Amino acid sequence: MxxxxxxxxxxxxxxxxxxxxxxxxxxxxxxxxxxxxxxxxxxxxxxxxxxxxxxxxxxxxxxxxxxAKRPDQISLAEVIRLFDGALAPTESVSLNFYESTPIEKEKKLTKVFKDIRDYVSQKLEKTTIADVIR
Amino acid sequence: MxxxxxxxxxxxxxxxxxxxxxxxxxxxxxxxxxxxxxxxxxxxxxxxxxxxxxxxxxxxxxxxxxxAKRPDQISLAEVIRLFDGALAPTESVSLNFYESTPIEKEKKLTKVFKDIRDYVSQKLEKTTIADVIR
DNA sequence: ATAAATCCTATTGGTTTAGTAGGAATTTAA
DNA sequence: TTAAATTCCTACTAAACCAATAGGATTTAT
Missing domain, CATH: 1.10.10.10 (Winged helix-like DNA-binding domain superfamily/Winged helix DNA-binding domain)
Structure with a gap:
């Protein structure tokens, strides 16, 4: 992302x-x-x-x-996905925007990027606009 | 990144x-x-x-x-920084490639992205080519 | 009627990305 | 000594993406 x-x-x-x-x-x-x-x-x-x-x-x-929604019902993840697409660092490990990329065949490498994807999604999914104001 | x-x-x-x-x-x-x-x-x-x-x-x-170096002396972070620049999700929270960006004034927002930056750097810094082979 | 606003699409200028092209220099081997 | 195989180096290109700007159509309050 x-x-x-x-x-x-x-x-x-x-x-x-x-x-x-x-x-x-x-x-x-x-x-x-x-x-x-x-x-x-x-x-x-x-x-x-x-x-x-x-x-x-x-x-x-x-x-x-x-x-149109309460601030605590709008996650950063949703907003960023809308404008910038995948949260994952490369699309081959993206759940929502999957596309094939060169590293795909290297499982250890994709594992690293999946870990990053998981941390990032989790973080942005659980953080809402309500958390950001005040 | x-x-x-x-x-x-x-x-x-x-x-x-x-x-x-x-x-x-x-x-x-x-x-x-x-x-x-x-x-x-x-x-x-x-x-x-x-x-x-x-x-x-x-x-x-x-x-x-x-x-020219041992595989365990080449981190993914170094390679990615060389070709793609900042590991941080936006340059205003990047230590190595700092530039001002719009969200900078919202401290809670930058905190979230700094947390992501820290996880990503830490992960890519400690993972080396040696970890990826076999 | 007019002013203030959203709605909607097209256009633009600059940058980045993912290559391709091609020649110069160097080394090995026949 | 020449040919083949290689790295070295720079320039070029086509497409996509980014960060806007432009301008007209529509709607609503006064």
């Missing part, structure tokens, strides 16, 4: 929305300004998060986004 | 050389054929491994490559 800006910005946006959960719909511009994210870039990420049912939106004036 | 073909092929080549440590210099074509690596691509990797002092070479007929 390699974090891209997409994932990092998406996490920051979710963290912001979680911290302002009670404030109704919040616009992209407010979040972008608060978290230092290019607004038009954030727009794409928000749309993806909405389509993946992490967010709800309202159009028009007074519109914006809000969380 | 995300493993590229470069790293994977390089590891396979080192594993092959470690398994044939007593057989003198071995040519790129032999390794490429045995491990299923595009030979001209492998050539570049071998050159990099040589410049990083993992390999010795001999030119000309009967030439080729051999390990």
């Amino acid at each position: 390699k974090l891209t800006s997409r994932s990092e910005y998406a996490l920051l946006a979710l963290v912001y929305l979680a911290r302002h959960e009670t404030e109704g719909f919040i616009s992209i511009d407010v979040i972008a300004t608060a978290q230092g994210i290019p607004p038009k870039f954030l727009e794409q990420l928000m749309l993806a998060l909405k389509r993946a049912h992490f967010l709800r939106s309202a159009k028009g004036q007074k519109g914006g986004y809000q969380l | 995300k493993l590229t073909s470069r790293s994977e092929y390089a590891l396979l080549a080192l594993v092959y050389l470690a398994r044939h440590e007593t057989e003198g210099f071995i040519s790129i074509d032999v390794i490429a054929t045995a491990q299923g690596i595009p030979p001209k691509f492998l050539e570049q990797l071998m050159l990099a491994l040589k410049r990083a002092h993992f390999l010795r070479s001999a030119k000309g007929q009967k030439g080729g490559y051999q390990l």
Whole structure:
């Protein structure tokens, strides 16, 4: 797994929305300004998060986004998988994004990377947005 | 960290050389054929491994490559860092390849990724080519 | 009506990845 | 002494990916 800006910005946006959960719909511009994210870039990420049912939106004036799930029901793993794909260090040991890669035939090598995959998934699966705010 | 073909092929080549440590210099074509690596691509990797002092070479007929270190003195971490850079999931938590990234200001978030970084480095640092052969 | 917002797709510029190409230099063996 | 086998080295390329930017369509509140 390699974090891209997409994932990092998406996490920051979710963290912001979680911290302002009670404030109704919040616009992209407010979040972008608060978290230092290019607004038009954030727009794409928000749309993806909405389509993946992490967010709800309202159009028009007074519109914006809000969380569609409780912060403790959004794991870092889900968000990162959405934007960056496999959590595993190489796809041949990925459960969700399997593809063949050269090291596959070396069992001892794949074992090492499976151990890493397991630690990473476990860690990101159990850590939620709720753990990150405050 | 995300493993590229470069790293994977390089590891396979080192594993092959470690398994044939007593057989003198071995040519790129032999390794490429045995491990299923595009030979001209492998050539570049071998050159990099040589410049990083993992390999010795001999030119000309009967030439080729051999390990310049014992297999138990070559960690997976060193090889992967050479070809793929940071082991950390994002550069803002990397000790060897630090760069600023968006999540940096969220301490709880960086903590999670530092934990991952620590597990991954520790694992790849302590696993050597010797552990992988046989 | 107008302004503010999301929705949606296309485009762009730069970088990285996974090679390929080809010539120069060196060594061995016939 | 010449040919073959090898490493050495750099440049090139095609495709994919990344980090945005652009701009129009739609919806809603005032």
